[in-house]
Amino acid sequence: MGLVLFYIAGAVTLFGAIGVVTTRNVVYGALFLLVSLAGVAGAFVLLYAEFLALVQVLIYGGGITVVILFALMLTRTAEYEGPGENRRWPLAAAVSIALFSLLAFAFVSDAGRYNSATRSAIDVEELGRVLFEQWALPFEIVSIVLIVALIGAVVIGRAGPEEDEPEPGPGGAAR
Amino acid sequence: MTLVHFELLSAALFSLGVYGVLARRSAVMILMAVELMLNAVNVNLVAFAAFRDIPVATGQVIAIFVITIAAAEVGLALAIIMRLFRSRGSVNVDEIDLMKG
Numbered sequence: 001m002g003l004v005l006f007y008i009a010g011a012v013t014l015f016g017a018i019g020v021v022t023t024r025n026v027v028y029g030a031l032f033l034l035v036s037l038a039g040v041a042g043a044f045v046l047l048y049a050e051f052l053a054l055v056q057v058l059i060y061g062g063g064i065t066v067v068i069l070f071a072l073m074l075t076r077t078a079e080y081e082g083p084g085e086n087r088r089w090p091l092a093a094a095v096s097i098a099l100f101s102l103l104a105f106a107f108v109s110d111a112g113r114y115n116s117a118t119r120s121a122i123d124v125e126e127l128g129r130v131l132f133e134q135w136a137l138p139f140e141i142v143s144i145v146l147i148v149a150l151i152g153a154v155v156i157g158r159a160g161p162e163e164d165e166p167e168p169g170p171g172g173a174a175r
Numbered sequence: 176m177t178l179v180h181f182e183l184l185s186a187a188l189f190s191l192g193v194y195g196v197l198a199r200r201s202a203v204m205i206l207m208a209v210e211l212m213l214n215a216v217n218v219n220l221v222a223f224a225a226f227r228d229i230p231v232a233t234g235q236v237i238a239i240f241v242i243t244i245a246a247a248e249v250g251l252a253l254a255i256i257m258r259l260f261r262s263r264g265s266v267n268v269d270e271i272d273l274m275k276g
Contacts, residue, residue: 003176010180013184013188014184020208021211040188044218052235064246086198086269091197092194096191116226117177138240145244150247153251
C-alpha cells in the first residue's frame with residue numbers, strides 16, 4: 001500500500017518536472033511546477049513530515065508559483081513563442097543523464113546497507129521545540145536573510161527615473 | 176518503500192533540474208528548474224532523517240531553512256529578471272552578456 005502511494009507521488013513529481021523542462025508554453029511550465037511540487041508534498045507525507053508537506057503547499061503553491069506567474073505575465077515577449085531550448089540542449093541532456101546514472105548507481109549499490117523500511121516520525125510540537133531551542137540562532141539568521149532579500153528585491157525591482165523605457169536594443173548602452 | 180526509493184526519486188528530480196538549468200533559454204524557466212533541484216535536495220534531507228539513525232528533526236529543520244532560502248531567492252531573482260527585462264527587453268539568458276568584458 002505504501003509503495004503504491006509512493007509510486008503515485010513519484011509519478012506525479014516526475015511528470016510535473018518533465019513538463020517544466022520540456023514545455024514550450026511558459027505558463028504551462030509554471031503550472032507543471034505546481035504539479036511537481038504537489039508530488040513532493042505527497043512524498044513528504046509518506047515520510048511522516050506532515051508539517052513540511054503543509055509548508056510546501058503553502059509556500060510553493062501559494063507563494064512562489066504565483067510570483068513566478070506574475071513575472072511571466074509581466075515579461076511576456078515574442079521570444080516565448082520560439083523554441084524553449086538553446087542549441088546546446090543535447091549536451092545538457094547528456095550531462096543530466098550521466099548525473100542521474102552516477103547517482104542511481106551510487107544509491108542502488110549502497111542500498112543493501114539501509115534497506116530498513118521503518119520510518120521514524122516527529123510531531124509538529126516536537127519539531128517546533130527543536131527549531132526554537134537547538135536551531136534558534138540559525139532561525140534568527142534566516143529571518144535576517146529574508147528581510148535583506150525582501151529589501152533587496154524592492155530596491156532592485158524599482159524603476160529608476162531614467163529607465164522607464166526599454167533601451168534601443170542589445171547594442172544599447174549597458175546601464 | 177525504503178530509503179533507496181526516495182533517493183532515486185530525488186536523483187531523477189535533481190537531474191531534470193540540471194537539464195532545465197543548462198538547456199532552457201528563458202531566465203524564468205531556469206529559475207523554475209532551480210526550484211526543482213532545491214526540492215530534490217529537500218526530499219533527500221527528509222528521507223535520510225526519517226530512515227537513518229539520526230535525529231528526525233534535523234533533516235526537517237534544514238529542509239525548512241532550504242524552503243525559506245528558496246523563497247528569498249525567487250523574490251530576488253524575479254526582481255533582477257524584471258529589471259533586466261525593462262532595460263534590455265529580453266529575458267533570454269543567451270542575450271544577457273553585459274559582463275562579457
